[in-house]
Amino acid sequence: MDYLSSPATERHFVGDLRNSIRLIFAALVSGYVIGAMSFPSGGFDALPSNAAFPMPAGYRFTGQYLKNTITICVDPLGGPDALLEVAYEAVGDWQRAVGELPLSVGGLCPGRGIRGGDGFNVLGWAQLQGYVVGTAQIRSRLGRITEADIFIDPASDYPPGCLRSVIEHEMGHVLGLGHQPGDTPSVMHRRLETCDVGLSSEDAAAVRFLYHH
Secondary structure (H helix, E strand, O other): OOOOOOOOOOOOOOHHHHHHHHHHHHHHOOEEEEEEOOOOOOOOOOOOOOOOOOOOOOOOOOOOOOOOOEEEEEOOOOOOOOOHHHHHHHHHHHHHHHHOOOOEEEEEEOOOOOOOOOOEEEEEEEOOOEEEEEEEEEEEEEEEEEEEEEEEEOOOOHHHHHHHHHHHHHHHHHHHHOOOOOOOOOEEOOOOOOOOOOOHHHHHHHHHHHHHO
């Protein structure tokens, strides 16, 4: 099964400085940033250094991070009822691995739906194309994330453990993590090869680097 953390037009900019600069400029102008775009490690030069929590070597980031708390509500309509419970478990995994984070799940918002640009942060069900099981869309303006929506495909045939991994993966994009190469132990791989994934020490180190816990 495939994760997808942006529309089908997603592109990865790894090591191409000109494309990275163009992406940053486009984000500032349009206010829209696709969550899966990956910058080379070193794309956070503006962050204050912290020797206690260095950038993990080779780990890929999206090029931004949360500067304000994002609270995601869960719209359970259109899919299995377990979505809220699994969302709490997924964000709890990130919090236990790293400590306090500017990301939380705020309960149910039934019927809210996912409508990009409405200022609400929603996790809900949506029919996705092909073998894609999840996607995250992130909006930002002047470096500040203003909205984060997560779509999960209700038609995908996976047990609850896989749903948890999918939500962890998409929350990782909201936190600023990109897709990782296959040789990096991570819940942030593009493809879901096994349901028993969980967060790796590399994932935890990457989020500690971003949020300096």
